[in-house]
Amino acid sequence: MLHGVKFLCSAAAALARLAHAILGRASGWWALLFMQLCPGPTSAATTTATAVPAPWQHLQPGRAAASSKKVHPAALAVDEKPAGCAKDQMPAPAVVLPAFNKQQGDKTAKAARGRPPRLAIPPPVACAPGVDPFGPAADRETDVATELEVQGEGFCLASRRGVRHAMEDGYGVIADHITQGGSRVAFYGVYDGHGGRAAVDFVADKLGKNVVAALAAAASTTASHRQQSGLLPSSSPPPPTGEEEEDETEQVVAAIRAAYLTTDSAFLSQGVRGGACAATALVKDGDLYVANVGDCRAVLGSRGGVATALTSDHTAGREDERRRIESSGGYVSCGSGGVWRVQDCLAVSRAFGDASMKPWVTCEPEVSRRRLTPDCRFLVVASDGLWNKVSCQEAVDAVSAAASSSSAAVGPCKELVALARSRGSRDDITVMVVDLQRFLQL
Structure with missing residues (x-):
């Protein structure tokens, strides 16, 4: 053993x-x-x-x-x-x-x-030399007034900053301008930015000027056609026929669309992030041309108190917008809050900027024309901070009541801002009311 x-x-x-x-x-x-x-x-x-x-x-x-x-x-x-x-x-x-x-x-x-996984840091945004990728106005956002009241020539405006972020609304006005062809025009616009103030500041500064420049180019083309037809520049043209009036309308609509696309292209070339919605009104020779991209809206107030929406919001929930986006290779989806979004991201389907969302989010505007009559009293142009809480008819009723009871020039705009805030609007609110009666004699 x-x-x-x-x-x-x-x-x-x-x-x-x-x-x-x-x-x-x-x-x-x-x-x-x-x-x-x-x-x-x-x-x-x-x-x-x-x-x-x-x-x-x-x-x-x-x-x-x-x-x-x-x-x-x-x-x-x-x-x-x-x-x-x-x-x-x-x-x-x-x-x-x-x-x-x-x-x-x-x-x-x-x-x-x-140990946590490595952070995936995206590469910096490619920008033009000397351009801040976060927007040229990023350092000035704190300087934007919380409340703004403007009384201008033929219009009034009131704006109030929301409670959730920096002020991203803006506006632009060209009150009275005489084109090369002798036409008197006026331009009004309200803009609602997202992703910073870069886009809204750029559009507010450039869009109106580009519209006037496009109209001048169209007038120059018309003058050259008249000279080819044997009419002297100083001679009075005959009253336009129905076909000629339709051609002139198409020229103005084409000029507005070209101005929108030119402004968008110039902004995108800077490589700056963000975007902006817009609703604009152009008055030319007694005609009212209204254009929009996004969810800013323009509403006509008639003498009988009837409200007429002149624009239609560009949202991902619109059937025609969904088909357009899907045909270009994109998609729309509805989130848990019932909000339809493009590529699970943006709630509007048309806007300036938003380079990462092209070509699904386009800047091609919808333009409509209406001949001004004595029944056309005023136009309400506002950002979605108002329209999310106030209907078109309520806005017209509030402006009519405030115009008759308030002595303040900006009273109607302030009434609408206060109404939207009282109903819980936390977004930026900008309201512009344009007097249309002054354009009837033009």
């Missing part, structure tokens, strides 16, 4: 040496375990197993006297012979790794498992 135990222990020691040779330092723990449990071969006179000295007892003969001094196991050489061991009793060489190495490795592994 004793010889069998000795044989098994010798075999275990031999396996430990082999494991150490194959696995290196990692096998030292197993070799130590086997050598502590199993003794090596002894002389025939020995009747009990001899315990293998612990690794920290492997001292050189010269250090035996100083055995009371503690020596780290890693400082021992693997080829040193323990004191009191015969040549054939040499235990397998073993290297004991310090315990703190394993603990440090465990901590490193845990830290690696708990």
Whole structure:
């Protein structure tokens, strides 16, 4: 029985040496375990197993006297012979790794498992040299007035900032302008920006000028056609026929569309983010041309108190807009709040800017024409901060009541702003009321 135990222990020691040779330092723990449990071969006179000295007892003969001094196991050489061991009793060489190495490795592994993934930082927006990608007006947003009241020539305006973000509404007016062909025109616009003030400031500054320039180009083309027809520039043209009047209307509509697209292209060329909705009104030779992109709206107030919406909001929920977007490769979706969005992002389907949403969000405006009559009293042009809480008829009724009871010039606009705020509107609100009676004599 004793010889069998000795044989098994010798075999275990031999396996430990082999494991150490194959696995290196990692096998030292197993070799130590086997050598502590199993003794090596002894002389025939020995009747009990001899315990293998612990690794920290492997001292050189010269250090035996100083055995009371503690020596780290890693400082021992693997080829040193323990004191009191015969040549054939040499235990397998073993290297004991310090315990703190394993603990440090465990901590490193845990830290690696708990480390969050790398942040994917998008590349910077490509902009023209010297252009701020966050908009040239980004540093001026805090300077925009919370409340604004304007009394101009033939119009009044009131604007109030919302409670959730910086003021992003704007407006533009060209009150009285004489074109190259001798026509007197007036231009009014209300703009609602999103993603900053860059787009709304740009459109408010450029759109009206581009409309006037496009009209001048159209008038120049008409004058050249008249000269080719044998009419002198100073001669009075005959009253236009129905066909000629239709051609002139088409020219004006084409000029407005060209001005919208030119303004949008110029803004996109700057590489600035954001966008803007718009509703504009052009009065020329007694005709009213109304255009819009997005959810700004223009409503006509008649003498009988009837409200007539002259624009239709461009939203992703409109059936024709959905078909247009899908035919160009995009899609619309309805979120949990019941709001339809283009590409799960934008609630309006037409706007200036929004470069990342092209071509699904276009700036092609819808333009309508109406001949002004004595029944046409005023025009209400406002951002969606008003129309989300006030209907078209309520707006006309409020303006009619305020115009008759208030002595303040901007009273009707202030009444509408206050009405929308009282109903919980948290958005920016801009309301412009244009007097149409003054254009009847033109």
